[in-house]
Amino acid sequence: GESVGLHLPTLSVQEGDNSIINCAYSNSASDYFIWYKQESGKGPQFIIDIRSNMDKRQGQRVTVLLNKTVKHLSLQIAATQPGDSAVYFCAETDPGTYKYIFGTGTRLKVLA
Amino acid sequence: EPEVTQTPSHQVTQMGQEVILRCVPISNHLYFYWYRQILGQKVEFLVSFYNNEISEKSEIFDDQFSVERPDGSNFTLKIRSTKLEDSAMYFCASGRGTSTDTQYFGPGTRLTVL
Numbered sequence: 001g002e003s004v005g006l007h008l009p010t011l012s013v014q015e016g017d018n019s020i021i022n023c024a025y026s027n028s029a030s031d032y033f034i035w036y037k038q039e040s041g042k043g044p045q046f047i048i049d050i051r052s053n054m055d056k057r058q059g060q061r062v063t064v065l066l067n068k069t070v071k072h073l074s075l076q077i078a079a080t081q082p083g084d085s086a087v088y089f090c091a092e093t094d095p096g097t098y099k100y101i102f103g104t105g106t107r108l109k110v111l112a
Numbered sequence: 113e114p115e116v117t118q119t120p121s122h123q124v125t126q127m128g129q130e131v132i133l134r135c136v137p138i139s140n141h142l143y144f145y146w147y148r149q150i151l152g153q154k155v156e157f158l159v160s161f162y163n164n165e166i167s168e169k170s171e172i173f174d175d176q177f178s179v180e181r182p183d184g185s186n187f188t189l190k191i192r193s194t195k196l197e198d199s200a201m202y203f204c205a206s207g208r209g210t211s212t213d214t215q216y217f218g219p220g221t222r223l224t225v226l
Contacts, residue, residue, distance in 0.1 A: 034214065043116075043203050043217035044155065044199050089155065098160035099141065100215060105154065 004019070005011035012109040019077040021106045030092040034100065035064060035075045038087045046109060047088075077108075085110045115140045116218035118204050124224045125194055133189045133221045135204030144187045145205040145215060146179065148172070155203065159188065194225045 012021045020045050026034070031052040036044035050057045050064045051075075059066050063076040075089050091100040117136045125131050130222055137144050146158040160167040160172040187206075191198055201204045201222050 036217070041219075043118075043219045046214055046216060049214055059198035091155075098145070098162075098169070100155075101145075101157070102155040 009104070010107045010109065012034045013112055014111050015080060015082060017080055017110055019084070021075045021077075021088050021093060021108065022092075023073040023075075023103050025071050025090070025092050025103075027092060027094065027101075029069070030101075031069050031095050032093040033064070033066060033073050034091045034093075035062075035073075036089045036091060036102075037084075038089060038105070040086075044089060045098075054074050080108075080110050082110050082112065084108060116204055116206055116216055118202075118218040118221050120221060121219065122222045122224070124226065127196055127225055128193050131194055131223060133191075133202050133204075133223070134166075135187045135189070135218055136185050137187055137204065137206030138216060139185070140172050140183045141169075141206035141214075141216075143207045143210055143215075144179075144181070145207070146189045146211075147166045147201040147205060147217075149203065149220075158189075158202075196225050198215045199223055213219065 013015045031058040036045045037047050048059045048062050048064045050066050055066050061078045065074045077084055085108055087105040088101050089105045091102045093100055116138055119134045123131055130154050144161040147155050149155045155168050157174045159179055160170040176192045179181055201220040202219040203220045207213045208213040
């Protein structure tokens with residue numbers, strides 16, 4: 001079957017520390033992965049994406065790592081700030097279709 | 113920066129009534145989507161739309177649902193006879209390309225069915 005799951009429903013980090021949010025996916029044929037941030041009452045906001053022919057991609061303060069061997073995706077946020085507090089979703093695309101398959105989400109809490 | 117917009121932000125309706133949720137996708141995008149998120153659950157795909165027709169739909173998207181692009185800017189989701197279990201956040205998204213292109217989401221419409 002197809003599923004995207006998250007290991008930790010809630011992650012609390014101190015301001016300034018690095019955060020790592022993990023995601024497992026089950027469809028080894030998935031070829032595109034995305035991380036979204038969702039603040040309360042708002043829609044998912046694109047953070048970073050990665051294609052299956054890559055294993056790492058960096059953005060501004062964020063890095064996504066893809067390990068296809070174990071079907072694992074992670075989002076690293078450097079120097080976590082209070083504004084990073086939100087729910088983070090990973091999503092994968094089912095090859096040959098148009099839909100995103102979302103995970104259940106991890107809530108990131110940044111402690112002052 | 114262009115963004116997807118949705119109206120209304122909150123819709124309250126009685127069970128059995130019809131509702132229309134509206135979206136204005138990003139102007140140069142060609143692919144349009146509806147997703148929903150029941151409170152506390154994951155975001156679920158409903159339907160994708162391209163070239164004035166449905167490209168793909170999920171099993172959630174039954175005969176009670178329909179989508180339309182009535183003009184060059186709006187994209188609508190209609191629920192003909194709402195049920196209590198239709199209460200959710202409904203997100204519109206748009207993208208330039210197919211499944212490996214980024215989809216940008218609107219802020220959502222919260223639908224409450226009483």
